[in-house]
Amino acid sequence: MSDPNERPPGNRPKIGHIDGDPVTSHPKLDTLSENQRALRLAVIKEFKAKKVKKFVEKQVQHINTNQRIAEGIKFLFDEEGRPPPNMPMEDIIAERRHIEYEIRWFEAILEELHNRLVRVKEIEDHALDMLADRFTEE
Numbered sequence: 001m002s003d004p005n006e007r008p009p010g011n012r013p014k015i016g017h018i019d020g021d022p023v024t025s026h027p028k029l030d031t032l033s034e035n036q037r038a039l040r041l042a043v044i045k046e047f048k049a050k051k052v053k054k055f056v057e058k059q060v061q062h063i064n065t066n067q068r069i070a071e072g073i074k075f076l077f078d079e080e081g082r083p084p085p086n087m088p089m090e091d092i093i094a095e096r097r098h099i100e101y102e103i104r105w106f107e108a109i110l111e112e113l114h115n116r117l118v119r120v121k122e123i124e125d126h127a128l129d130m131l132a133d134r135f136t137e138e
Helices: 034-072 090-138
Strands: none
Touching: 034 090
């Protein structure tokens, strides 16, 4: 009852254009054309950008939650934003450190997004150059 088209496991013909071991993340890129390499890099960078975007969305949700908590305890401070005179110094220092940490976190996210924007612009410029070259050839 064996099918004549049945192959042993692991011996099916390759589907993709990239030769190499699919388990590794280092395919043989020599066989790809320049356009295929550019598209491959664009897809990888888009995937990473989406991953960062999801991470940032989660972090923003946490920050929004913290902001709502801060608004909930705002009544503890006077109209000029000063804490009550009997507030422990440790709490004030902890809050300052927390705010400084959030500022550093935002700066890091800003830097990462700026780097991704630069890379996307480079890909866009390269793609436009390739299109311009193609139209001048025709």
